[in-house]
Amino acid sequence: MRIRPVGAHALLLDCDDPEQVQAWRAELWRRREAGELTAVEIVPAAATVLLDGVPDPAAAAARIAGWTPLGGVAASTAAKVEVPTVYDGEDLPAVAAQWGVDVPDVVRRLRHTEFRVAFCGFAPGFAYLTGLPAELAVPRLATPRTRVPAGSVALAGPYAGIYPTASPGGWLLVGRTDAVLFDVHADPPARLTPGTRVRLAAA
Template sequence: MRIRPVGKHALLLDCDDPDQVQAWRAELWQRREAGELTAAEIVPAAATVLLDGVPDPTATAALIAGWTPRPATTAAAADEVQVPTVYDGEDLPLVADHWGVDVPAVVERLRRTEFRVAFCGFAPGFGYLTGLPAELAVPRLATPRPRVPAGSVALAGPYAGIYPTASPGGWLLVGRTDLALFDVHADPPARLTPGTRVRLVAV
């Protein structure tokens, strides 16, 4: 892991892999809750963790350099979001072809996988879900769809994701859900936040 300054009041942790991102995200959040770290925002991404609103980046970088991420504690069942999913996506046969299995096997794999939100982006409320083995990564569509319906459950690369609102998109569609994932009046507005466990429960 490497720490570098970003602007006057931010630090960026360059991590070796997604597991290290998650370990540092959890560690930094715990340290902030304990009053050992001052940062307005802690934002994980695919290979980095950004700390923004850091009063003294130099001192904070030295502090972080002396820490070692502790093993993440197992989240309670209440921390798991169960997403009721209808597996009728038009790209299921394409995913099955990439995986070398039939469509029911794709559905079974997705239904049984415990996903975790690695980071959020693309659109408000869109969580990038990890949990599938690297060898099951699938390519995006060569030409994105001009409109993907809200609630669409999809795969791209090593990630699964759920479109919180209708938008263009090139992910492979495997299903849909009626669960609301983003509400500006809720606290927090996003149902899926980094670290949250997710189950795509078949209905």
Template structure:
């Protein structure tokens, strides 16, 4: 992990891989909850973790440099959300072709995978889900669709994701869910937050 300043009150942790991102995200959230770290926002991304709203970046950088993220405890209780999915996406045959299997096997693999929210982005409430093996990565569409319906479950690269609202998109559609993923009146507004475990179960 490498650390560098961002603006007047931010620090950016450059990580080696998604596992290191998750380790630092969990450690920094834990330290903040314990009162050992002051930061308005701790935001994970694909290969970085941003600490923003840090009153004393130099002091915080020195603290973080002395910390080692705790290894994940498989037995520790972790929030898990089951997302009921109707697997009827129009791109299922494309995914099956990339994986070299038939469509039922694609569905079997997706329902058996224990996903984790790595980070959120693209649109409010859009969670990037990790858990698929690297060899199952699939390309985006060459030309994005002008409108993807809300609740669409899709794959792109090494990630799975669920569109919380209708928007343009180039991910491969494998199904749909009626679950509400973003509600400004809820606390938190996003149903899926970093670190949350997710199962894409058959509806």
């Protein structure tokens, strides 16, 4: 892991892999809750963790360099959300072909996988879900759709995701949900936040 300054009041942790990102995200949140770290935002991404609103970045970087992550949030204590999902996505046959199985096997695998929110991005409330083995990664569409309906459950690369609002997108559609995943009036607005465990349960 490497730490570098970003602007006047931010630090960026460059991590070696997604597991290290999650370990540092959990450690930094824990340290902030304990009063050992001051940061307005702690934002994980695919390979980095951003700390924004850090009053003294040099001092914070020195402290962080001496810490060792205890590991991610324990499965028994992390928040868990079940998302009722209808598995009727038009790209299910393509996913089945990629995986070398039939469609019911794809659905069975997705229903029984415990996903975890690695980070959020692309659109407000869009969570990148990890949990599938690396060998089940699937390519995005060569030409993205101009409109993907809100609630669409989809796969791309090593991730699963749910479109919280209608938008263009190139992920492979495997299902849909009526669950509301982003509400500007809620606190927090996004229902799926980093570290949350997610089940794409059958509706």
